[in-house]
Amino acid sequence: MPPIILVLIFLALLFGFLNGMHDSRNVVSTMISSRAYSPRVALGVTALAEFAGPFIFGVAVAQTIGRGIVDTSAVNPQVLIVALASAIIWNLVTWFMKVPSSSSHALIGGILGAASMRASAQAIQVDGVLKILISLFASPIIGFVFGFIILRLILTLSWNATPRINEFFKKAQLITALVLGLSHGSNDSQKTMGIITLALVTGGYLKAFVVPIWVVTICAFALALGTTVGGWRLIHTTGGRFYKIRPVDGFTTQLTSAVVIIVASLTGGPVSATQVINSAIMGVGTAERASKVRWGIAQEIVTAWILTIPAAAFLSAGLYFLMTRLGL
Numbered sequence: 001m002p003p004i005i006l007v008l009i010f011l012a013l014l015f016g017f018l019n020g021m022h023d024s025r026n027v028v029s030t031m032i033s034s035r036a037y038s039p040r041v042a043l044g045v046t047a048l049a050e051f052a053g054p055f056i057f058g059v060a061v062a063q064t065i066g067r068g069i070v071d072t073s074a075v076n077p078q079v080l081i082v083a084l085a086s087a088i089i090w091n092l093v094t095w096f097m098k099v100p101s102s103s104s105h106a107l108i109g110g111i112l113g114a115a116s117m118r119a120s121a122q123a124i125q126v127d128g129v130l131k132i133l134i135s136l137f138a139s140p141i142i143g144f145v146f147g148f149i150i151l152r153l154i155l156t157l158s159w160n161a162t163p164r165i166n167e168f169f170k171k172a173q174l175i176t177a178l179v180l181g182l183s184h185g186s187n188d189s190q191k192t193m194g195i196i197t198l199a200l201v202t203g204g205y206l207k208a209f210v211v212p213i214w215v216v217t218i219c220a221f222a223l224a225l226g227t228t229v230g231g232w233r234l235i236h237t238t239g240g241r242f243y244k245i246r247p248v249d250g251f252t253t254q255l256t257s258a259v260v261i262i263v264a265s266l267t268g269g270p271v272s273a274t275q276v277i278n279s280a281i282m283g284v285g286t287a288e289r290a291s292k293v294r295w296g297i298a299q300e301i302v303t304a305w306i307l308t309i310p311a312a313a314f315l316s317a318g319l320y321f322l323m324t325r326l327g328l
Helices: 003-022 025-033 039-057 060-067 077-096 103-119 126-157 165-202 213-229 232-238 247-266 273-288 295-325
Strands: none
Touching (some): 003 103, 003 165, 003 213, 025 247, 025 273, 039 213, 039 247, 060 126, 060 165, 060 247, 077 103, 077 165, 077 295, 103 126, 103 165, 126 247, 126 273, 165 213, 165 247, 165 273, 247 273, 273 295
């Protein structure tokens, strides 16, 4: 492979690794905040599950990312490199600012910005982008509603239980965290797979858009490695800063998020685990008492979500313009 393809694969894996640091700790935040398990156990279980996720649930999301955003004729290695670079920059900025933004939004914004700069806005596949946007923005709403309903149902069923039920919710989080890790790994690592496979197709190394097993393996490993390293800076933001997380809150949040993300993965809908988990946390808190949720913090995070796609798109367009001016 030429150096430009190798650089692209490296950036894709770096994006996947940072995604593991930037997003995956949301999977373990409630487990740690509720003191169900130690950070080391939580991160280890999640990393193993995330590696296994795409092998179990398939690669439907990779197909959506690779073929549903822009016309493949508008894509070349430079476009994909710029898209990945802009998403990585946005992730690093928000990470150091301790803002749990969405890596998925950043990547999609990066692709839209670079491809539009190369081949105009006509390269955008409107139907595909609308499908992706609906998936991205509907999933947190569904997460909020499901979190609210499931906690109310659990509280109703366990209203006469003794305090020992808290031990059940603590131990059960190991299972829900495992399922949530599988779902997150199946959805988020596929975004990197879609980019690498698209590069291989446009470069003539693949005749059809079929994700090779070696691409699945390295992308899953990059995400799991990022999770293992851990995003300690945002664990506190996602968990305890909304409200004091109890074992039942952690259990319900993980169960809700896992269901939403698994359904999205099976139907090929890319979602933001950060959005789904955060909204589920808020839905769970609201189910007990709306005043329990610190809505000021939630508003800051929602603002970052809304800004991510346009900000990454403008950054990507600017980087592509600069690259062409420099003759790269």
